[in-house]
Every structure is written in C-alpha cells, then in structure tokens.
Amino acid sequence: MEAVEQQDASARYFARPKKIPLPTNYRNAIKYVRLAIEEQRNVQELLDQDRHFRAGRTIVGRVLSNWPKIEAVYASLDLAAKEPRLNPWLAKVLISELLFGSGRLVGNSLPVECVQQYEQQVHDAHKELLEKMPAAGHVKGTHRFASFPRGLSFRMGRRKKNANASDGGNGRAATETANTVAKAVAVTATSEREDEVDPYTIPLHSRQAAFAILWLLVYSCAMFTLPFGAFYGTRHVLADQFQIEGFPNTCGSVLAAVVTVNVIIMLYAFRGFREPRFVRINTNVLDLEGAKRLLAEEQWMLVEERFANYGAFIERVKSLADAEYMEDFHFPDLLVFPNSAKSFWSRATHLHDQFLLQNKACLLPTYLLKPSKKSVVLDMCAAPGLKTTHLACLMKNRGRIYAVERSEQRYQTLCQYASAFGVIKTIHSDCLDLTDEQLPGVEFVLVDPSCSGSGMLQRQIVPEPVDQERLFKLAGLQYKLVSHAMNAFPAVRRIVYSTCSLHEEENERVVQGVLRHNGHFRLLDARKELGKEWPNVGSPDYPDVGERCLYAKTVDDLTIGMFVAVFERCPEGVQNEVYLAHEKQKESYERMHWYSDKAERALAEARGKHQRTYRTSERGEGELNGQPEANAGVMAVQHEAAKTSTTELKVPERSVQEEGVQEANGLENVEVEVNGETKTKKKRSKKEKKEKASEHE
Numbered sequence: 001m002e003a004v005e006q007q008d009a010s011a012r013y014f015a016r017p018k019k020i021p022l023p024t025n026y027r028n029a030i031k032y033v034r035l036a037i038e039e040q041r042n043v044q045e046l047l048d049q050d051r052h053f054r055a056g057r058t059i060v061g062r063v064l065s066n067w068p069k070i071e072a073v074y075a076s077l078d079l080a081a082k083e084p085r086l087n088p089w090l091a092k093v094l095i096s097e098l099l100f101g102s103g104r105l106v107g108n109s110l111p112v113e114c115v116q117q118y119e120q121q122v123h124d125a126h127k128e129l130l131e132k133m134p135a136a137g138h139v140k141g142t143h144r145f146a147s148f149p150r151g152l153s154f155r156m157g158r159r160k161k162n163a164n165a166s167d168g169g170n171g172r173a174a175t176e177t178a179n180t181v182a183k184a185v186a187v188t189a190t191s192e193r194e195d196e197v198d199p200y201t202i203p204l205h206s207r208q209a210a211f212a213i214l215w216l217l218v219y220s221c222a223m224f225t226l227p228f229g230a231f232y233g234t235r236h237v238l239a240d241q242f243q244i245e246g247f248p249n250t251c252g253s254v255l256a257a258v259v260t261v262n263v264i265i266m267l268y269a270f271r272g273f274r275e276p277r278f279v280r281i282n283t284n285v286l287d288l289e290g291a292k293r294l295l296a297e298e299q300w301m302l303v304e305e306r307f308a309n310y311g312a313f314i315e316r317v318k319s320l321a322d323a324e325y326m327e328d329f330h331f332p333d334l335l336v337f338p339n340s341a342k343s344f345w346s347r348a349t350h351l352h353d354q355f356l357l358q359n360k361a362c363l364l365p366t367y368l369l370k371p372s373k374k375s376v377v378l379d380m381c382a383a384p385g386l387k388t389t390h391l392a393c394l395m396k397n398r399g400r401i402y403a404v405e406r407s408e409q410r411y412q413t414l415c416q417y418a419s420a421f422g423v424i425k426t427i428h429s430d431c432l433d434l435t436d437e438q439l440p441g442v443e444f445v446l447v448d449p450s451c452s453g454s455g456m457l458q459r460q461i462v463p464e465p466v467d468q469e470r471l472f473k474l475a476g477l478q479y480k481l482v483s484h485a486m487n488a489f490p491a492v493r494r495i496v497y498s499t500c501s502l503h504e505e506e507n508e509r510v511v512q513g514v515l516r517h518n519g520h521f522r523l524l525d526a527r528k529e530l531g532k533e534w535p536n537v538g539s540p541d542y543p544d545v546g547e548r549c550l551y552a553k554t555v556d557d558l559t560i561g562m563f564v565a566v567f568e569r570c571p572e573g574v575q576n577e578v579y580l581a582h583e584k585q586k587e588s589y590e591r592m593h594w595y596s597d598k599a600e601r602a603l604a605e606a607r608g609k610h611q612r613t614y615r616t617s618e619r620g621e622g623e624l625n626g627q628p629e630a631n632a633g634v635m636a637v638q639h640e641a642a643k644t645s646t647t648e649l650k651v652p653e654r655s656v657q658e659e660g661v662q663e664a665n666g667l668e669n670v671e672v673e674v675n676g677e678t679k680t681k682k683k684r685s686k687k688e689k690k691e692k693a694s695e696h697e
C-alpha cells in the first residue's frame, strides 16, 4: 500500500511540466563516481584537473568513502524498484549528501525532490545498519571493502572487485542480497572512523597556504640566483665585448642585478594581485535570497561575516577561498567572488539571465544618480547598456529610461541588453541632437561618455603614454555633453558624470569647467551621497570640486579606476560657488585690463613728454630711471592681476570648452566663439573622424 502511494507520488513528481535543472555539482559527481566504481579509473587525477568542479572532491570523496553503506541503504529502500526513473548513481550521490554531507539537498529538481521524500526512510535505514554493526563487525576481511575504490584514493591499497558496482550502477542485483547488507554493515566500523576526518579532502585554506609557500619559494630562489646571473653576465659582456673594465664595469653589472631584482619583485606583486569577480544580481528577475539559493545549488559558500569597516571587508575579499563569495560592502545587489570564479561565470550560461558580470566601480554612477521609481531618466551614452539595465533594476522597471547610443554596432548590443526591460527605450542617435522636445520631462541624466579608459585594469598594468592632444579632445567632448545635459532639458534635477579615466583632464578639470559656465547646477558631495565609507576623492588642486568627487581605485577598492561627479540643479536664484568665484575672477581680470590700459596710456604720455625709460621690478614696483615711480601702485595691481591670470585663472591656450565647441560644430572653417573671442575653426578631417570613432568606449 505504502509502495503504491510512493509510486503515485513519484509519478506526480516526474509528471510535472516545469523542469528544474539538476545542480551541476550533482551531475558532475555522478560522472566521477561512475568512473571510479564502474571503470575503476583514478578519478583523483581527473578531479584535480577539473578546476571548475570545486566542490567535487568533497562530494565524490564522501560518496566513495561511504560507498558500501550507501549501497546498503539504497538496497534496503528498494529504490531501484520503487523509482525506476531515478538514476541509481544520482540516487546514491543524494543519499550520501543526506547522510554524510550537509544533510540537505540543494535545489528543487525532480530527482532531488524525489529522494527528499525518502529522507526519513534513508536515515532510518542507516540507523538500522549502525545498530546491526557490532554483530556483523567480525565478518572477516570486510575492512578492505570499506576502503576507497582504488581509482580514487592515494591512501588505499588494492580494491576488491565490487560486484554491486559492476551492474552498471543499477544496483538491483545487490538490493536483494542480504549479503551486500551484511558486508556493508560489517565495514561500517571502519568507515565510520574514517568519516571523522575525511582523508580525501585537504582543507581549502591549507591548500592555499601550501601554494602560497610554494610560490614564495620559487620567487625567492629566483631572487637569489637571477641577479647573480645578471651581474656576472653583464660584467662578462662589458669586459669581453665592449672592453669596459674597472669601476664602469662594476656599476653596469650592479645596475643589471638591481633591475633583475626589481623585475622579480614586480612579477611577484603582479601574481599577488588578483582582482575579484564582481557579479550583479539582476533584481528584475531575482532577489538576494533567490540569488543565494541558486548559488548554494552551485555549491558556492556565502561568507556571512559582518565588517566593522571597509578596510576589513577589502582584506576579507582578498582572502576569499575558491568556493566562497560575499555580499558587497556598499551595494546590496552586488556579490563578490574570488578571481578564480571567472571561469565558472564564463561557463555558467544558465545563470546569465539572473546575474550580470559588472565591475563594482560601474555601480557608483547609477547608485549616485538615485532615480526615483517612476521618473524619466536619460542615459546619454548608453552602450553596451550595463549601467542602463542597472538603472532599470533600481527603478523596478517602472518609469522611463531613454538610452541613447550613436555607434551603430554598439547600439545593437544595447538593444540586446535592454530587450528584457520594458522601461528602457533605446534611441540610435547622437545625444547632442536631442533635447526636451524629443525627450520630454527628463529628470535624471547619466553622462558616461567615451574616455581614455586609463582606469581599465589592463591599461593600469601596461600604462600607455599620455597623449595630451587626445585627452584635450576627449575633455572637450565630455564638457560639451555635460553642458548639454544641463541646458537642453529644463526638468533635469540631477546629473551624474562618470569616466573610467584616472586623468584629471577628463575628470576634475571637466567638472570645474562645467561649473564655471553653468551657475545653475552645483556639485554635490558624492561621498555623502553614497552614505558609506569611501576612500578616494578627487584632487585638492581643484577647490570646491576635487573633494566632492569620487574615485574608485584598483589598489584600495579592487575595482577598475573610475571617476564620478554628482550635479544637482540649484534652487531658483542660487548659483554654484565655482561659478561665482570664476565670475569674480573674471571681473578682477577685466579690472586688471582696465588698469593695464590706463597705465599704458599714462606711460605713453610720460614717455612722450619726458623720453624716460620705464620698467617693472621683480616685486611689481614701477621704476622710472631706476627710481620708484609715482604710479607704482597701479603697476603692482597690474602685476598681481597678471599673476592671477596665469596661476589662478589658468586661461588655457585652448580651453576645454573651446574644444567642445569645435567638436560640436565639426564644420569646415566655422566661426566659433571662445572665451568671448571669435575664432575660425577647421573642419575635422576624415582621418580625425575615424580616430574619434575608435576612441575608447
């Protein structure tokens, strides 16, 4: 009767329409257990090679070290007959997990749910086996049977041919034979002892420590040998080939040794740094708890520690073990994995809808934009669309996000990313051509434009020479985009400007330029806006600007380099302090010109009248024929103003905004107004246009 009920239950399970996949770790475990038992292969080697199956050693090891007991339980429950559709290898792996693993099964796949319904019976059968144990403990020679199959363990000797295993995992032959049970019972004593310390699994931290020591040994050997080689090699070459002897020879050789030492140190440091893998949860389809459940199915272990400060968190991230992951310190939808997880994530295509690989630094701009749920947002430079989709998640897929991209190819990628989010409307256009007319009611703008990309990891590892001309052009474009955001959309309340550049020219200087010419927007303190500890801000060389902007830095945040500034529209009648200070400076600059003109006129008059010589001393005092001049005060003002004009005003030969205007027009010999002057500009050549198109995205 009971059997019939269970059969019905199992039929119900297998008849369900929705197919939930079996966790990869169980699938892999079946493969290795079968290889070890059926084909008697040395799976230890195979497991070592399979770097993606992290939990494998433990799961497979558990099954194989308890194989007889598992077989006995499987047999006593008669699962082969009761659940003919249940893979016997899988059933045994799951029984092993229930009895000797965590005690719970991962996921809701059909086989898992099927075995789960026998959970109590599995435990009862196991208990029964243990109770019978003393009586059967004397069965001769049975301890060998309890050992790992030979293919698995380096500790074990020969493996006895296992009749049960050779039935193709069906196990039915064994199920009926009391013999098997007796054997299994008999070995329990031995294997139970072995269970206490799982000999198969070397704890992860021990393995990591062992590798660290090994690498240290390798590098220290290199350190104590290669510099000598460099020293004597150089000495030999200098003497034999170039006939350089004596002191110059020694200097050259020492230099070669020092360079070698430094190269080795750099290589070691480079090995030591492994940036973590940041993974964002697509909160549009999955919440944090759901994400944790999915990851548990994949045998990832959540580090559930709380950190007093950001430094402690960063240190813990650096020491994440291969199977561990953590929640991020700042962002609730971000998870942090060790560097070694990269291969897992590139293979885990079945999780790509629920999780997105995105560097933590890229979440700063979107979080700082803080769009309210049903607001209208404009992402001016959107492709490939990671920030756009994050905005959509933050807005719970409600409201409207205009995602603009001008590059055709990148626009296609943007469309793919955006397709799952109804809130995103993609627009293939130059965002400078769009205004409130086409995109009405925009309240929040993200400006994440093309930049030099000097914050990208590979560019930090192998730095490129700084191309000032290119930086200047990029800065011009960036200035123009932010200014456009501030002036083309009257309803805009908040703007976030971000780059993945570490150059001030593209960051603080652009922000300063924009604030100087747009009094109606002010710069917010981004650190305060973030609301949590953040180590790096901008340069103090930009008063009222630098300290309000954030930098993400590889060395402190383990992220790519990123710069973020947050602007907010000023209340009516209020202007930002950078604008006001600049206006004041402009005034004094104009006054300086006025004084200067006056002084020049007075001088000319004096020259005409008296034919005397005039010069300005170092201190700015006027002297006439070597004597202090009556109008020396005027000259001092002139001198001070001149100083201001070169040091504080920093009126550049070509300003950022000039470049911006040039970029804006892109016309042949157009007249543009720059700092009040009209200049003629040349049209961008085809080559320049091409270069521009290939700028770092």
Ligand SMILES: C[S@@+](CC[C@H](N)C(=O)[O-])C[C@H]1O[C@@H](n2cnc3c(N)ncnc32)[C@H](O)[C@@H]1O
Residues within 6 Å of the ligand: 362, 380, 381, 382, 383, 384, 385, 386, 387, 388, 404, 405, 406, 407, 410, 429, 430, 431, 432, 448, 449, 450, 451, 696, 697
């Ligand atoms: C740094 S990427 C943006 C990355 C994107 N925000 C993300 O997180 O996925 C800069 C993008 O802006 C686009 N872009 C540059 N100038 C633009 C303009 N004037 N109008 C529209 N898109 C522009 C580039 O083609 C490039 O795809």
